[in-house]
Amino acid sequence: MEGEKKMTVWGLVVEATTGAGERKHTEANVVAHIRGSRSDALAELERRARTYSPEHPRSPRRRRLLRDGDGFLLVVDGAWQSFVTRFTVAELLEDSAAPVVPEPVETPSEPVASPDEPDEPDEPDDPDEPDEPVDQVERYADGVPVRPTWLGRDDLP
Template identity: 45%
Template sequence: MIDGAWQSHATPFSVAELMDDTERPAPAEAVDDRPAAPDPKPEPEPVIPTLPTVAVERDGDGVPVKPAWLGRTDLA
């Protein structure tokens, strides 16, 4: 709530908490006590691309002087 701002709304708001889900599926039952066989081919690690680091001019507080989005042509 903002100090000094009082407004009434025409839309009613309700809050509820789900205590139990009666539609949930039953838990799976174990077939036997043996551990599952490991996958023959492990999945490769995902490649995370890295962006080139660019030196940015900053003011005394560490805030960039020019916003990163300023001058970009790929933004619609």
């Protein structure tokens, strides 16, 4: 598909200080993916940074949000220590766990019967074969049944 421009995917990364004292360290998480322009991703990142409530400190005394290049820096002062949270927007180049997007499949058009040939009658249904597939269980997108098959069974302890 020439001429089709692929939209950029941006990862919104939050690096937050966790723990306290000797166990204080920084953990990073990709909190969302934004498809579109860099400015769209930065706008969403800013919205999240402004509403973010860090775990530490428990009793914040001062909160400062700063813009820094490709993101934001949140510094929250506690009674004895300051805690920092960095918000970064970064272009997603590769994701080993990304869901597979199926390629579009062209469906062949229905063959048109010529007026010279009579339509053949359909074969009679096999009485042993059910009309509908046996597995008519409602499932989530990942294939897991919405209602477990064991739920409501009387023969289970």
